[in-house]
Amino acid sequence: MNVISRYDREELFKLIQAKLWREVIELFKNNKIYKQIREDPIANRILEDVFIKELILGKSFSSESNHVHYLEQFYLLHMTPGFDFKLDKDDFEKLVVKLATEYYEAERLKEAYQYAKNLPSHFFCKQVIEEFKRTQPVNVKHSQSDYIHLTETQGESEIDHTISLFKSEQEYLFFRALREAFPMYVVFPNIALSSIINFEAIQGLLQQKERSFFFRSLIDCVVLDQEEFYKPKYFFELDSIFHDSDKQIENDKMKDNIIRLAGHKLYRIRSRGKIISEKDFSILIRDTVN
Known part of the structure; x- marks a missing residue:
């Protein structure tokens, strides 16, 4: 109509x-x-x-x-x-x-x-x-406001719901040992593979499962050279009995292969039954990594 x-x-x-x-x-x-x-x-x-x-x-x-x-x-x-x-x-x-x-x-x-x-x-x-x-950020007054814009969120919860980057005390002690062993570098924990490896350069060498795994995988600790724009130097994994399942074994193999194709070694460290101290970790790192 x-x-x-x-x-x-x-x-x-x-x-x-x-x-x-x-x-x-x-x-x-x-x-x-x-x-x-x-x-x-x-x-x-x-x-x-x-x-x-x-x-x-x-x-x-x-x-x-x-x-x-x-x-x-x-x-x-x-x-x-x-x-x-x-x-x-x-x-x-x-x-x-x-x-x-x-x-x-x-x-x-x-x-x-x-x-x-x-x-x-x-x-x-x-x-x-x-x-x-x-939900809206508010402007923050500061001395450089003429050429830098700064905002902050508001209405945050009274309870802190954040968690540690480390899943265990062993991971934290290992991280501290790496920092002590490499004072000229910086160490990042739990860093995504996709943020430090050029996927485009290696994707043709990866199987379909590895391509999918690449974008959801983390490395326990990576030593980076801050003078080279934080380029990775060393890769470390801290293993435990949780790595003995068939699924985790498969994931570990894919991660090993990805690091290899990226042109690096992946150091895997696992205790033989006792808690490893920060000192023991430091000695191990100095003895094995040049």
Whole structure:
């Protein structure tokens, strides 16, 4: 059905009866037709009681796939200069809350905030505004602000949920021993293979399983030369009984091959049954790594 180009009550009612909401909304964009609708007491009542209120309350429109779009059209008509269409204060507030709710429930907080800020004192809109602001970084004042921009997040939890990089005390002692053994270098724990090995250079030599493994694998400790833009020098793995499963044996073989293809050795260290001290680790490293 085409949008009517002049006011015709019967045609208007047909659009409403056929639920051609887009076409009805288009009528409101024509200031001349909108004025005639408002001046017609019967048409005006139908629009107020059947169309506008039902749309805003969502009783008849919530099942429509485009109902949020229709709500947005109402909002834009009300807010855009040049259109005579205006909702009364109560309906506009309901429309704002409806839109904010729709986007909030869809986990689209930014859009919910854009509508909620129209009603900052409304209890729900206030909640949306506060939650949105908690997700936004704030500017930090500092002495170099003329040429460096610095922000910080806000609203952090009172409980620290971070964890250590090290899975065991043995890993930590080994890390300390490496730092002591290589004072001219830096040591990074649990570093991703993909951050220190050129995948493009070796991918043609890898099997499909190895390619997939490459992007989810870590190295326990890597010694890097900071004077060479942190280029890796030595690779170390600290093994345990957890490396005895068939799956882990397969993973270890893939990691060994990847390091080999990258042009390096991978040193694997495993205790023969006792806890290794930091001193023992240091002696071992100095005895075996040139």
